[in-house]
Amino acid sequence: MTIVERKERQRAERYELILATARELAEAEGWDAVTTRRLAALIDYSQPVLYSHFKGKAEIMAAVATRGFKELAARLEAETANATGDTDTLRNVCAAYLDFARSRPVVYEAMFVLPTKIKFASEETPPALRAAFAAFVTALGPHRQESVFLAEVLWSALHGMVVLMQSERIPAIGDEDRLNILVRKFGNDDV
C-alpha cells in the first residue's frame, strides 16, 4: 500500500502546488492572467494535468476561495475570542475583515466578487464561511433584534467599501474615517 500512499501524497502535493501557483499568479497579474496554459507551464506540467485535479478554471478559483474562507474565519474568530467584553470588539472584527481584503485582494475577489459555485447562506455553505459570518453576529453583541439581518447589512457595508475601494470607485484615503463612521453607526447604543 505504500506505493499507493506515495502516489496519493504526490497528487496532494501537486494539488497544493496548483493552488499556490494560481494564487501567486493572480496576486502578481490578476485573475485574467491566470490562464490554464500559463498555470500549466508554471508547474511544469501540461494543461490536461490541471483537469485531472479540477473540473476547470472555475473550480481552481473556488478552491483558492475556500482556503480564503478558512483564513478569514480564523482572523475574525481571533478577534471575537479575545473579546474582553469591551466595546472595541466590533471595531476589531471590522478592521480584521478590511485587513484581510487588503492583504489578499485577489483571494477576496474569488471569494466574494467573481461568479462562484460556492453556495452562500444555505445548507451547503462551507463551515468556514458560516464561522466568518457568525463572527459578525457575535461582534454585534447579544440580545439584538434581527441580528442576522443586522450582520448582513454590516457585512454589506464592509464588502461595499472593499470592492469600491479596490476598483477605485471611492478614494483610498478616508479608509479610517469610513471605518469610524461604520462602527459608530452599528455600535451597541441602539437607536
Add this chain to the structure above:
Amino acid sequence: MTIVERKERQRAERYELILATARELAEAEGWDAVTTRRLAALIDYSQPVLYSHFKGKAEIMAAVATRGFKELAARLEAETANATGDTDTLRNVCAAYLDFARSRPVVYEAMFVLPTKIKFASEETPPALRAAFAAFVTALGPHRQESVFLAEVLWSALHGMVVLMQSERIPAIGDEDRLNILVRKFGNDDV
C-alpha cells in the same frame, strides 16, 4: 451639407442601435453573451463596424454604463427634489437606488462592478455620476459632520447589498428588513 448631415444622423442612429442591442442582449443572457460577433449579427453589420464606433467591447460597456449613470441620477434626484423635509427622504433615495439595481441589473454591473475606465471621485468623473452621489449627500441631510465620508459609507452599504444579493451571497428575502435597518442606522438622529 445635407448629405453629410444625413450620414452623421445615420451614424448616430447606428451608435444608439449598438448600445441598445448590447444592453438588451446583456439583459437577456448576461455580459458574457455579448460577444462582438453576436452583437454585429444582431445589428446586421459585420464585426469591424463596431470598431468604427468604439475602441472595443470595454468601451461599448462603458457607454452603456454612462447612460445608466444618467438614469440613476435622474431617479435619485427625483427623490431629493420632492423632499418635503420629512424624514423619509433618506429612505426614498435608498429605495430608489435599490430599485434601479433591481430593474437594470446588467447596467448596474457595468456601472459599478465590472472593470471600467470611467473615473470615479476625480475631476474627470461624469456629471451624472457626481449628481447621483450628491443626491446621497443631500438625502443624509445638511449640517452633518464628514458628510462625504458618511455618504460613501451609505453608498458602500447599498452597493454591498446589491452585489451580494445579485450574486446570491445573501438571500433575496430580507430585502425590506435590511433597508429598514440601514435607514434606521443612518437616520439623522445622530449617535
Add this chain to the structure above:
DNA sequence: GCAATTAATCTAGCGATGCTAGAATAGGGC
C-alpha cells in the same frame, strides 16, 4: 528480469473569443 497491462501524461486540435489588415463595394462629385 522481462513482458504485458495499467495508469499517467502529453501532443495536437476544436470551437470560441477580441480585434484588425487588406480586399471589395458602395456612394458622391465632376
Add this chain to the structure above:
DNA sequence: GCCCTATTCTAGCATCGCTAGATTAATTGC
C-alpha cells in the same frame, strides 16, 4: 458615365478553456 473616396466586409491572427487520442511511464504477473 467615370473616377475617387469613404464605407463595409472577408478572412485571418493570437489567445482562450477544454478534450480526444496517442504516447510514455510505471506497476504487476510470471
